[in-house]
Amino acid sequence: xxxxxxxxxxxxxxxxxxxxxxxxxxxxxxxxxxxxxxxxxxxxxxxxxxxxxxxxxxxxxxxxxxxxxxxxxxxxxxxxxxxxxxxxxxxxxxxxxxxxxxxxxxxxxxxxxxxxxxxxxxxxxxxxxxxxxxxxxxxxxxxxxxxxxxxxxxxxxxxxxxxxxxxxxxxxxxxxxxxxxxxxxxxxxxxxxxxxxxxxxxxxxxxxxxxxxxxxxxxxxxxxxxxxxxxxxxxxxxxxxxxxxxxxxxxxxxxxxxxxxxxxxxxxxxxxxxxxxxxxxxxxxxxxxxxxxxxxxxxxxxxxxxxxxxxxxxxxxxxxxxxxxxxxxxxxxxxxxxxxxxxxxxxxxxxxxxxxxxxxxxxxxxxxxxxxxxxxxxxxxxxxxxxxxxxxxxxxxxxxxxxxxxxxxxxxxxxxxxxx
Amino acid sequence: xxxxxxxxxxxxxxxxxxxxxxxxxxxxxxxxxxxxxxxxxxxxxxxxxxxxxxxxxxxxxxxxxxxxxxxxxxxxxxxxxxxxxxxxxxxxxxxxxxxxxxxxxxxxxxxxxxxxxxxxxxxxxxxxxxxxxxxxxxxxxxxxxxxxxxxxxxxxxxxxxxxxxxxxxxxxxxxxxxxxxxxxxxxxxxxxxxxxxxxxxxxxxxxxxxxxxxxxxxxxxxxxxxxxxxxxxxxxxxxxxxxxxxxxxxxxxxxxxxxxxxxxxxxxxxxxxxxxxxxxxxxxxxxxxxxxxxxxxxxxxxxxxxxxxxxxxxxxxxxxxxxxxxxxxxxxxxxxxxxxxxxxxxxxxxxxxxxxxxxxxxxxxxxxxxxxxxxxxxxxxxxxxxxxxxxxxxxxxxxxxxxxxxxxxxxxxxxxxxxx
Numbered sequence: 082x083x084x085x086x087x088x089x090x091x092x093x094x095x096x097x098x099x100x101x102x103x104x105x106x107x108x109x110x111x112x113x114x115x116x117x118x119x120x121x122x123x124x125x126x127x128x129x130x131x132x133x134x135x136x137x138x139x140x141x142x143x144x145x146x147x148x149x150x151x152x153x154x155x156x157x158x159x160x161x162x163x164x165x166x167x168x169x170x171x172x173x174x175x176x177x178x179x180x181x182x183x184x185x186x187x188x189x190x191x192x193x194x195x196x197x198x199x200x201x202x203x204x205x206x207x208x209x210x211x212x213x214x215x216x217x218x219x220x221x222x223x224x225x226x227x228x229x230x231x232x233x234x235x236x237x238x239x240x241x242x243x244x245x246x247x248x249x250x251x252x253x254x255x256x257x258x259x260x261x262x263x264x265x266x267x268x269x270x271x272x273x274x275x276x277x278x279x280x281x282x283x284x285x286x287x288x289x290x291x292x293x294x295x296x297x298x299x300x301x302x303x304x305x306x307x308x309x310x311x312x313x314x315x316x317x318x319x320x321x322x323x324x325x326x327x328x329x330x331x332x333x334x335x336x337x338x339x340x341x342x343x344x345x346x347x348x349x350x351x352x353x354x355x356x357x358x359x360x361x362x363x364x365x366x367x368x369x370x371x372x373x374x375x376x377x378x379x380x381x382x383x384x385x386x387x388x389x390x391x392x393x394x395x396x397x398x399x400x401x402x403x404x405x406x407x408x409x410x411x412x413x414x415x416x417x418x419x420x421x422x423x424x425x426x427x428x429x430x431x432x433x434x435x436x437x438x439x440x441x442x443x444x445x446x447x448x449x450x451x452x453x454x455x456x457x458x459x460x461x462x463x464x465x466x467x468x469x470x471x472x473x474x475x476x477x478x479x480x481x482x483x484x485x486x487x488x489x490x491x492x493x494x495x496x497x498x499x500x501x
Numbered sequence: 502x503x504x505x506x507x508x509x510x511x512x513x514x515x516x517x518x519x520x521x522x523x524x525x526x527x528x529x530x531x532x533x534x535x536x537x538x539x540x541x542x543x544x545x546x547x548x549x550x551x552x553x554x555x556x557x558x559x560x561x562x563x564x565x566x567x568x569x570x571x572x573x574x575x576x577x578x579x580x581x582x583x584x585x586x587x588x589x590x591x592x593x594x595x596x597x598x599x600x601x602x603x604x605x606x607x608x609x610x611x612x613x614x615x616x617x618x619x620x621x622x623x624x625x626x627x628x629x630x631x632x633x634x635x636x637x638x639x640x641x642x643x644x645x646x647x648x649x650x651x652x653x654x655x656x657x658x659x660x661x662x663x664x665x666x667x668x669x670x671x672x673x674x675x676x677x678x679x680x681x682x683x684x685x686x687x688x689x690x691x692x693x694x695x696x697x698x699x700x701x702x703x704x705x706x707x708x709x710x711x712x713x714x715x716x717x718x719x720x721x722x723x724x725x726x727x728x729x730x731x732x733x734x735x736x737x738x739x740x741x742x743x744x745x746x747x748x749x750x751x752x753x754x755x756x757x758x759x760x761x762x763x764x765x766x767x768x769x770x771x772x773x774x775x776x777x778x779x780x781x782x783x784x785x786x787x788x789x790x791x792x793x794x795x796x797x798x799x800x801x802x803x804x805x806x807x808x809x810x811x812x813x814x815x816x817x818x819x820x821x822x823x824x825x826x827x828x829x830x831x832x833x834x835x836x837x838x839x840x841x842x843x844x845x846x847x848x849x850x851x852x853x854x855x856x857x858x859x860x861x862x863x864x865x866x867x868x869x870x871x872x873x874x875x876x877x878x879x880x881x882x883x884x885x886x887x888x889x890x891x892x893x894x895x896x897x898x899x900x901x902x903x904x905x906x907x908x909x910x911x912x913x914x915x916x917x918x919x920x921x
Contacts, residue, residue, distance in 0.1 A: 104642045115637055117637055127711070128619075130709065137582045137611075138578075138584060138586040139739070142573070144737055151735070153558070153559065153561065162557045166560070173734060174734075177679075178732075179599065182562070182733070190555025212539075213536070213538075214536065217535055217538075220536060223594065223817065225596065225858055288550060313594055313595050313596070317562055399643070438645055440642065
């Protein structure tokens with residue numbers, strides 16, 4: 082048996098944060114009394130489940146009845162195909178989002194495309210315009226990557242004057258992460274042959290919004306992918322079947338779904354979705370356009386609004402961190418509203434442009450606490466405080482909301498969203 | 502534009518295998534003519550999908566109609582709750598198996614357990630027997646790991662006298678991979694306090710088979726987990742809801758689902774599932790028992806039986822490799838029945854006890870070919886040839902079938918299973 086005197090539950094910051102090492106050492110937390118009940122002897126009777134054969138095998142499995150409440154968050158909309166559904170992040174664990182719960186953002190509904198006739202055209206400033214059928218693309222070399230996808234408008238509610246009292250999923254659920262498999266875009270562009278004047282690529286979807294974005298050629302030649310599979314299976318219609326653009330680390334709507342056309346061009350097209358939308362008015366009345374890369378960010382999911390604490394003692398503060406620039410280097414957590422910070426444990430593997438789970442052990446005294454998390458990525462970029470984020474932009478900014486968020490825990494364990 | 506004279510499509514082994522580097526260099530394969538069609542100008546007309554709004558958002562998404570054939574492979578069984586369904590590996594990509602397609606192996610159906618009343622009892626050679634409710638376990642520190650799970654009987658058909666002409670999924674689909682999240686088992690055992698005489702742990706499920714396995718304490722204290730979540734969402738009933746044992750790298754049925762009891766014991770219980778079943782008769786008439794760890798293995802999924810080639814030229818030979826001992830170090834591929842081998846590209850991240858995707862570029866001449874793959878893990882263990890694997894065991898061996906498999910491609914592109 083281990084020597085309990087080694088228990089590394091030393092305080093590392095205010096408000097009861099204890100060293101992340103305690104998550105890794107068996108026994109470190111064993112005195113915490115997390116609810117296990119002393120039991121003198123096992124019950125003699127077998128439960129009913131052991132007395133009758135259970136349910137059969139199935140072809141495509143479904144979540145059980147106990148998970149019926151774990152759904153994407155779908156708002157009431159006048160045109161239900163136009164809008165977004167959010168991943169219930171606060172009810173999930175790990176970093177992979179099941180395909181059924183990956184967030185959706187459609188600008189005019191989900192088209193029903195036939196892979197036998199749908200083609201991807203590569204044209205414009207190329208040596209030879211090419212058209213690729215789905216079947217053709219399945220013969221090209223493939224790659225797989227675990228990548229986050231985040232809508233540029235995710236967490237836009239943090240710009241509001243008062244903190245929205247909504248779940249972490251409602252607030253931040255235009256964010257998901259999956260293993261995507263497809264063909265490197267550079268392979269197709271290289272086959273078409275780029276003209277020396279080529280600088281941008283205009284991507285167009287086959288949906289009824291004709292979703293169109295201009296993307297710098299440098300991004301297209303870096304790690305962009307024509308995605309064909311998501312978490313092992315073919316893309317679902319909600320995610321662009323039969324094929325979509327996938328731009329790692331870039332705001333979601335540029336990863337055009339139901340992709341039908343890539344036009345290589347010399348200057349951006351200035352389409353609606355990059356002028357009237359998806360550009361950022363700054364405090365000095367200038368605007369940032371083509372601010373495509375998503376910033377470094379983290380959110381605490383547990384505890385969070387609606388997931389109240391049931392008592393003092395040990396709790397794990399858990400959440401997600403990510404950056405459009407690469408890997409997460411560090412996540413710091415505060416339990417005293419930012420007065421002191423301690424480093425959280427990160428779950429391996431820490432992948433570039435993917436979600437990373439962080440966990441922080443916390444001995445909650447039962448007093449009021451304000452929980453915050455702050456991510457730092459491998460480029461050294463630090464997640465901004467809300468006041469700094471607000472100060473950068475003009476009124477009404479709803480994109481790139483990567484500021485630090487805060488949850489207040491009151492002495493009853495109730496969790497509310499606060500600006501701190 | 503890139504200089505095409507650098508094209509690294511050099512031969513690296515017989516039968517048309519070319520250097521894996523060619524997968525990574527844009528342009529290397531661009532002369533291959535994979536089916537892209539020259540197109541003088543884009544079509545002027547928008548497709549019908551752009552003229553009408555599409556389908557709406559949804560709470561829990563489903564695969565589209567085009568994926569209707571991608572189902573687990575369920576045999577016709579007299580007792581449909583007792584048996585297994587297989588992951589259609591040959592129709593999937595990447596390494597993550599969607600929860601709906603994770604293989605099932607039930608010994609008496611799927612029980613319907615209530616998380617409000619289900620308890621996990623830890624007793625036997627412990628200082629204090631403890632009972633954990635689901636709600637208790639949700640308060641313990643968690644970890645997440647991407648891990649394969651493989652039934653000991655997977656690929657058992659390779660022991661047959663003649664090679665089964667079935668899909669790669671039918672042959673090998675008692676294999677899946679997911680991100681599992683739960684509580685380290687050592688945390689719970691430590692809280693109960695191990696008696697110095699403790700050497701084994703007997704795990705029992707709450708299903709109608711009363712599934713029971715004895716597991717060496719060393720495995721339980723290493724990386725064993727009480728899994729609560731799979732690919733982000735709570736375990737599904739098919740996978741043990743509300744909780745299961747998860748033993749990384751160990752034969753699947755020891756990861757007891759619907760776990761109700763862990764009894765710490767001094768010697769194995771020699772239950773039915775570790776004596777009459779799940780033990781290995783050797784050629785010398787001795788038997789291996791508690792041969793729990795799964796061996797190093799790889800399988801080619803593309804091309805494979807039922808996925809015939811449509812013509813000579815470039816093809817990617819793709820498949821999966823894994824080992825119960827840790828990471829995959831290397832996968833070698835042969836296109837000439839094992840006469841020569843070349844190293845395949847592995848897709849990062851290469852995680853311990855997880856599936857790793859390998860890819861090998863191949864210029865198929867159109868002549869007959871026999872494709873094989875051979876994995877080597879980080880301990881240096883090498884996947885055995887079928888003859889060596891057969892020679893080790895007594896007649897009727899159906900477990901731990903990790904021998905090299907072979908697909909024959911005939912000049913028409915038809916793929917058949919052969920012993921080579």
